[in-house]
Amino acid sequence: MQALRSSVVLVLLLASVLGLSRTAHAQDQSAAPKPLNLTADIVLTPEFCATIDKKHSEKFEIGKAACAQLEPALSKIFAKLTRVDDASKATDAQVVLEPRFSEVGGTEKAFAFSTRELVILVEWTVRDREGKVLMLDTVQGTGKRHIGNTFTYKNNLKHIIEDSTQDMAEQSAQKIAAAPALVKLSAAPVK
């Protein structure tokens, strides 16, 4: 009995000191968006991909993580998706997608095992070939992780950025695929 009690205490203490790096809440498992019968260019500028949000003494390299995740997530909802690094280099795709970081926010907690949250807001502007805006919308990506201690902090920071940008990329795919103007364009006969 004494041994069992000691084991429980040891596990609890270890968990609290090390700050287990697990995702606090499972991400919502939403249905895969219906693909659009459209070709698209996604404009990921070097500035966007290099975005680092500095808060207090922390740096969140959200641009790098977002650029790694957006292209694969959005390629699932278009017949063809081409990545360009400048809007002027757009191909003859039917639509051009331009993301912009709108806000980044996070919480700071005192304990290693406290769960913190990172929220990324991205504004999407989708234009047709003529440059007319078809959609302007905001997408929120959220990640939750423990802060971690001296040994786990860096790893947890990397994971919370990955979680929030992945969530943002998935939410973006859902929202763009469901945009009425894009669904209508997708259903229109090709000229």
Next chain:
Amino acid sequence: MTLKRLTPVCACLIFILAPAFASRQLPDYPAKAASDYSIKAAEAGAIVGIEPFDESGLQKTYFNASLTEKGILPVFVVLQNTSATDSIIFDKSAIGLAAPPDLSGKENRSIASKLGSGGLLDLGQMREITDERENMMKKQIRSKTLAPQTSVSGFVYIPVPRGQPRPKIRLQVPITGLQTGETTVLNLDF
């Protein structure tokens, strides 16, 4: 109680209570139909209604802080597309004040350095990581394409001089027709 017995109890309490403190959530302010607000404007197939949060009790309930003491007036905005056929584009970055607030004086220096486009508070200029800032960010109104008969709501944060009566404010809310591309500005005085 011996130290031996206290240790597991303390460990359990820390483990259980800490996440509870960490996940404190403030309620969202419930939106009504835009036409139900006393301050409203309608034009070009859209109606916008607003509610300034002058009362510090409301601010404490929804922001857990008295923001006006810090020179910030939260204003709840509801924009509704009343058209039966046309969509409208609402660009958050285009919303602003007709005239910039007078933020002269040492006591307003901090808030005056955080102004964004249109003279509104730019949360991006707040470099600290706090629950208060994150809560303000989550509740802020967002850019959106409004399909017919849909709406968007959220807060804008207006800088106001500290320790003085609030000046008259004119908030300008531009909207653009998706089909026409024409922009109309809705003005709200309060």
